[in-house]
Amino acid sequence: MKNIFYSLLMFGFIVTLAAGCQQTQEADPAIVDASDFVSPHPVVSELPLEALSSDEKADLIYMREEEKLARDVYLTLYDKWNQQIFSNIAGSEQTHTDSIRYLIERYDLTDPVTDETVGAFTNQDLQKLYDDLVAQGSKSIEDALKVGATIEDLDIFDLNEAVARADNQDIKEVYDNLTRGSRNHMRAFTRQLSNYNETYEAQFLSAEEVNEILSSEQERGGGMQPGRGQGDGDGGGNRNR
Secondary structure, three states, X not given: OHHHHHHHHHHHHHHHHHHHHHHHHHHOHHHHHXXXXXXXXXXXXXXXXXXXXXXXXXXXXXXXXXXXXXXHHHHHHHHHHOOHHHHHHHHHHHHHHHHHHHHHHHOOOOXXXXXXXXXXXXXXXXXXXXXXXXXXXXXXXHHHHHHHHHHHHHHHHHHHHHHHHOOOHHHHHHHHHHHHHHHHHHHHHHHHHHOOOOOOOOOOOOHHHHHHHHHOOOOOOOOOOOOOOOOOOOOOOOOOO
């Protein structure tokens, strides 16, 4: 009888512990905000395949590696600090860079990512940026979270510029999805920063634009699944190509 009672007691403890863990995870805004609902391979075949301008080509090539940069920095900072937000958002950034790769393949362009190794880039400006961001983010967890917000700031800025130059509907749809995700990521990083009594100051977008993003609600979207129409997003800026 004692053994049965002890077993029931332990079972109840385990269930309670598991429920508590689940509540903690669900309450973590970093986990919630990391989801941006962008399909790894957005299906845009229902939209016309149009001629590409030189700007559209250059932007696709650049954004492919910029999205990889975000993923790589977050994976590296996760290894450094073991904070789940970096792992979660790195997963979202994988879908972002895969979404750009889909367009590169759709338009038969040469993929600039020839090496999927973390920290390896064809564009040397992005290579230096990766090195600088990792060095900055390795100083403290607060610096790491600020690096995360900085990357999303830059990404939105660059995507905004790219979508303004784009004419093709499929490219605009993908960029819009990526931007929505980046806004959610910025909200997640700054929310975590507030736990350390720290704030983020805009570096690429204007202070007004960043404040508008941070004061608005988490965004949801359906992604770009077959037969479901269009999904998430918005944008970012010029860099040396």
